[in-house]
Structure formats: structure tokens, C-alpha cells
Amino acid sequence: MPEGHVIHRLTARLLADFGGYSLEVLSPQGRFADSAELLSGLQITGSSSWGKHIFIKFGEEPDELARWLHVHLGLYGKWRFYPLDVFGNPPAPKGEIRLRLVGREEVADLSGPTRCAVVSYDEVLDVLKRLGPDPLVNHPADRAEFIRLVRARKRAIGELVMDQSVVAGPGNIYRAECLFRVGISPFRKGSNISEKRLGLLWDDLRAGLLDGLETGFISTMLEEDLRAEDPEDVEAQRFYVYHRTGRPCLRCGSMVAEQLMQNRRLFWCPGCQR
Ligand SMILES: [Zn+2]
Incomplete structure (x- = not known):
């Protein structure tokens, strides 16, 4: 299982590479299809991680009104990144891809997560309440x-x-x-x-x-x-x-x-x- 530093790096990369423009969100495997539809066409406008949890904010509304993607990789989950081809087309999905973000230059494929869900801000806060402090966040207290x-x-x-x-x-x-x-x-x-x-x-x-x-x-x-x-x-x-x-x-x-x-x-x- 990746440790916290890997999750923080992934979270930062998702915002940097996929944030700020309208994204196509897909579920090649189908299990996340309804939720992917809720996110498709929106922009990633923020991201945050705490311990091993990733939270990606979709939409330009305030936090409380935005849609949030919550991902926990668990033991087997993986994010993989692939460049688009010379014509700007994404590669065919390899394996069971729960979620695919189609960016301007690359795709991000998520497979095998323990948790992949669209949640409200209140649900984000509920997850955070159950977690202890994260040394990488290191708030004063x-x-x-x-x-x-x-x-x-x-x-x-x-x-x-x-x-x-x-x-x-x-x-x-x-x-x-x-x-x-x-x-x-x-x-x-x-x-x-x-x-x-x-x-x-x-x-x-x-x-x-x-x-x-x-x-x-x-x-x-x-x-x-x-x-x-x-x-x-x-x-x-x-x-x-x-x-x-x-x-x-x-x-x-x-x-x-x-x-x-x-x-x-x-x-x-x-x-x-x-
Ligand atoms: Zn010793």
C-alpha cells in the first residue's frame, strides 16, 4: 500500500495536470459510470489529501456546494498516467479501469481502489473527523x-x-x-x-x-x-x-x-x- 507521501504527490499531480479546464470523465469498466457522468464536463478546481485519502474538488462553486471525488487506493488501487497519441486520442484502457480522467495531454486511469465515490463536502469532513493528524499537513496543534x-x-x-x-x-x-x-x-x-x-x-x-x-x-x-x-x-x-x-x-x-x-x-x- 502506498504511504502518505505517494498520496500527496498524486493529489498534487492531478490538480496540476488536470485542473483548470473542462474534463472528460469516464468509467471504461462501467462500475463508476453514473458518478463519472456527474463529473464529466466540470473542471477540477482543488485537491487535498489527508493520510491515504485523496479529495478532488470538481466545479467552481464554494466547497460546500461543489462535487468531491473521494479516492482511497487500499492495498491494490493504482493511478496510472498515459500520454494522448499524436492525434490527441487517449489509449485504449488496459485492464479494469474504474475511472478515467481525459486531460489535454494525458489520461489518468484509476484501477482497483477501495473507495472511489462522488461525495458532498459534509461527507469529506466526516472522513477527516475519523482520521488522526497527518504529519505532512502538520497543523500547529x-x-x-x-x-x-x-x-x-x-x-x-x-x-x-x-x-x-x-x-x-x-x-x-x-x-x-x-x-x-x-x-x-x-x-x-x-x-x-x-x-x-x-x-x-x-x-x-x-x-x-x-x-x-x-x-x-x-x-x-x-x-x-x-x-x-x-x-x-x-x-x-x-x-x-x-x-x-x-x-x-x-x-x-x-x-x-x-x-x-x-x-x-x-x-x-x-x-x-x-
Ligand atoms: Zn541496533
């Missing part, structure tokens, strides 16, 4: 809210970082890497972690996601830990613990460990994380 939400819970922090109602955006890679970078054991209960350490975790999640947002690529290794003489390949230098099971920790030499936590693979260093 969000850091304190994250600390409060975690400390109010007795569940393991490794679970809480993946719980979108506690913090929206991070997925499995940022969970493993940010907990490692701030030295918190994924098994420590939220209520047993100091405010100071949770503040550092928020800052680190934000830093990681921002870096991913900028580069479109997740690499969490800090400069000071890169070693040119490392015999491992470049891929192995992207992460500290993610997919490094059984290899020595780059900081302390302990063996990186792995187990399932809520059915997702969890990686951590028993030596560095307390």
Missing part, C-alpha cells in the same frame, strides 16, 4: 494531538503508528524506520512512552514523509550512517531495519528481528530500540 492520542492508548506503538485514526499517512516502511531512528521499541505501550519521545517520533515521521514527498522514493538512511565501503548493495543501504531481517544492525551490530504484528511484517533492532 497536530504534534500535541498525536502525543495525546498515543498516550491515551495501551496498545503497542508499532500498532498505533499504523492506525490511521492516530496518525494518518505512515505505512509499514515508515513505521519500522522511524521507530528505529528514534530508538523506540515497537512493543512499548503508547501510554508508557514519554511526551518527549513521542514528540521526536512525530518530528521523525514528518521528516521521513517530507523526504519521500520531495523525492518520490523512500530512503531513510541518514548521511552519517552511509558507509561507502559497505559490501552490501545500494538497496541494502536504503533502510536500517525494513527487510533487513537477520542482518547486523548498522548502529549496534545486533541482529535485525522480524515478526508479524497485526498481519503486517514488523522489523526492529532489539539492541537499539527500547
Whole structure:
């Protein structure tokens, strides 16, 4: 599943490339045909993302009166972009395309989303109410809210970082890497972690996601830990613990460990994380 930075990049791209002119909206697969008709001919006039949710505003009315497209990719959803041909025609759809936006120079095809629906602004707000703060949005009170939400819970922090109602955006890679970078054991209960350490975790999640947002690529290794003489390949230098099971920790030499936590693979260093 893409993590929050990918969603923010997609949202920005949809507005930049498809916004500001009347769009043709189709559902080649047919499942979204009625809704596509509601949007076709309108302009995209805004976009916003929160965690893993994408909201695209259609029409020039105020927010409350506009139509909103709500998309959540889930585990299998994908946006794919294809250029129009030399005659300005879109390519034939490949596979089951729920939604197609036909732009001036390219098409955006959405397949396999968990959620793809035209909703009202009130429904957008309802979704946002269920989500925790997003480190990429980082409103002034969000850091304190994250600390409060975690400390109010007795569940393991490794679970809480993946719980979108506690913090929206991070997925499995940022969970493993940010907990490692701030030295918190994924098994420590939220209520047993100091405010100071949770503040550092928020800052680190934000830093990681921002870096991913900028580069479109997740690499969490800090400069000071890169070693040119490392015999491992470049891929192995992207992460500290993610997919490094059984290899020595780059900081302390302990063996990186792995187990399932809520059915997702969890990686951590028993030596560095307390
Ligand atoms: Zn270690």
C-alpha cells in the first residue's frame, strides 16, 4: 500500500495536470459510470489529501456546494498516467479501469481502489473527523494531538503508528524506520512512552514523509550512517531495519528481528530500540 507521501504527490499531480479546464470523465469498466457522468464536463478546481485519502474538488462553486471525488487506493488501487497519441486520442484502457480522467495531454486511469465515490463536502469532513493528524499537513496543534492520542492508548506503538485514526499517512516502511531512528521499541505501550519521545517520533515521521514527498522514493538512511565501503548493495543501504531481517544492525551490530504484528511484517533492532 502506498504511504502518505505517494498520496500527496498524486493529489498534487492531478490538480496540476488536470485542473483548470473542462474534463472528460469516464468509467471504461462501467462500475463508476453514473458518478463519472456527474463529473464529466466540470473542471477540477482543488485537491487535498489527508493520510491515504485523496479529495478532488470538481466545479467552481464554494466547497460546500461543489462535487468531491473521494479516492482511497487500499492495498491494490493504482493511478496510472498515459500520454494522448499524436492525434490527441487517449489509449485504449488496459485492464479494469474504474475511472478515467481525459486531460489535454494525458489520461489518468484509476484501477482497483477501495473507495472511489462522488461525495458532498459534509461527507469529506466526516472522513477527516475519523482520521488522526497527518504529519505532512502538520497543523500547529497536530504534534500535541498525536502525543495525546498515543498516550491515551495501551496498545503497542508499532500498532498505533499504523492506525490511521492516530496518525494518518505512515505505512509499514515508515513505521519500522522511524521507530528505529528514534530508538523506540515497537512493543512499548503508547501510554508508557514519554511526551518527549513521542514528540521526536512525530518530528521523525514528518521528516521521513517530507523526504519521500520531495523525492518520490523512500530512503531513510541518514548521511552519517552511509558507509561507502559497505559490501552490501545500494538497496541494502536504503533502510536500517525494513527487510533487513537477520542482518547486523548498522548502529549496534545486533541482529535485525522480524515478526508479524497485526498481519503486517514488523522489523526492529532489539539492541537499539527500547
Ligand atoms: Zn541496533
